[in-house]
Amino acid sequence: MLNSLDISKPAADTRVVVAMSGGVDSSVVAAILQAQGYEVIGITLQLYDGGASARRAGACCAGQDINDARRTAEIIGIPHYVLDYEDKFREQVINPFAESYMAGETPIPCVACNQTVKFKDLLATAIDLGADALATGHYIESRANGAHRSLYRPIDLARDQSYFLYATTQAQVDFLRFPLGKLTKPETRAIAEQYGLGVAAKPDSQDICFVANGRYTDVIQKLRPNAGEPGDIVHIDGRVLGRHDGVVGFTIGQRKGIGIATGEPLYVISINAREKTVTVGPRECLSTNRLALREINWLGQMPLGEAARNRTELMVKVRSTRPPAPAVLMEQDGEILIELLEGEEGVSPGQACVFYAADGAGAMVLGGGVIARTHRAVVDNVYQHRPFQTNPGSPETV
Incomplete structure (x- = not known):
């Protein structure tokens, strides 16, 4: 008999580590799992010395957020621990973020954070603690699919965080749980009110949590004085x-x-x-119709190579705030390419291109990759700029 987390144990015998950022979403995850009778352990990661950003509305993972997570754990009656991951975060997220910007890219640090600090290092800690699962407050669904689990877009598409989770490996997907996948944000806040959590009305965290005042250039200039x-x-x-x-x-x-x-x-x-x-x-030169990808993580049931050779039709997102759009996955000269059937504006190397089997709530996440180069037909046709086949390793995109 499976419990509500699809684990073949009674809830009371199931240990779940909850990644508690101090926000309303992860706090509600901890509260509902504790209420369902699971053995819940809350862990908050101290990721950086926030300084001003620790006090900025919408910042996360530093300063007041740690206190909020600790207070939530006290209210619902679970043990809570704070782990110092500052060195890991600097090495695996902040430094690559700066290097990517210096290379002319537009990186997404939340993807790197999930891929490394949260779903690699924290997940390993959860296993060391004897946990049966690691639960987070992300808005995404996870369901059993044969011998493994798959990821799906959530009910609340306005809060869909699948774009930031495409790099999750199959082994990680099997261990992770996302209890908010079937809830809307208003429902989550209502549950927080029900449990008397002080974070019920707390503002959502910003995407780049370690950037004070939203000025990423300040971070880069501090880390890389020669960036200017x-x-x-x-x-x-x-x-x-x-x-x-x-x-x-x-x-x-x-x-x-x-x-x-x-x-x-x-x-x-x-x-x-x-x-x-x-x-x-001019704006017309921003229209992008083809992408070359690197660092691809494939979660589809058909092997990636076979899918590319067959020119597989799928849906893709090239920005977190845009809905999935129709595209074709294919291979050319050993590279994995995405043909954007409707084109997209302002696509930049360093961003993610995330694959879906369909559109709408419940659509399966098939993986994704980092955009290495882009091709803009208007640039080539009107201005006779250099073609898509750029020199390997060149930081320029057209």
Whole structure:
């Protein structure tokens, strides 16, 4: 007989470690599992010395959040521990974040955090504690699928966090549980009120938790003082329009803050960190129709190679806030490519491309990868820019 977590034990004999960030979501997970009779252990990770960001509304995993998690554990009556993961977080999340930006990419640190600190290091700790599962407050579903488990988009699509969890391995998926997958955010807050949790109305955490005041460039400049090397701002037609103070101050699709005035709206089209150039152009040049991927994590039942050779139709997300769109997974010259059937604007290397079997709530997550290069047909056709087959390792995208 399976319990509510699909584990063949009575709830009272099932030990569950809950990753408690101090927010309402993970607090409710701990509360409902404790109420269902599980042996719940709460663990909060201290990830960084937050300073100002520890007091900023929406920050997480530092300062007040640790106190909130501790207080929640006291209210519901479970043991709670704080683990110092600052060194791990710096090495596996913050440093790669800075290096990626210096390479002209737009990284997603939440993916790296889930992939390493939370679902590798914390999961190993949970196993060492004899836990049967690690539960988190992510909005995503996990269900049994044959001999293993699969991930699915949640009921509350406005809170869908599958984009940040695509890199979860099959072994991790089998051990993880996500009790909020069938709840909406208002329902979660109502449960928090029901249990008398002080975090019931607490604001949601920000995506980049370690960035004070939302200025990621401050973090990069502190970690990499040489990040602000100047270079040219170049129009897509080849004209040099001005100078910049460092490529880390720009992202693909950016319009404001470019620092030049030409009488026409211009957007950042590409960034070449090696040449220290930022290329700008009209909005039509942002339309992307093909992606080359690296670091692919595949959770589909068909092998990745077979799926690519068969030009598999699927749905993909290239930004967390956008709905999945139709695409084709294929292979060319040994690379895995994604053909975006409807095109997307402002896609940047370093972002994630996440695969789904379908659209809507309950759609299975098939995996994803990091965007290595992009192809923009308008750039090639109108401005005769260089084609999609760029030099391997080149930080430039077109």
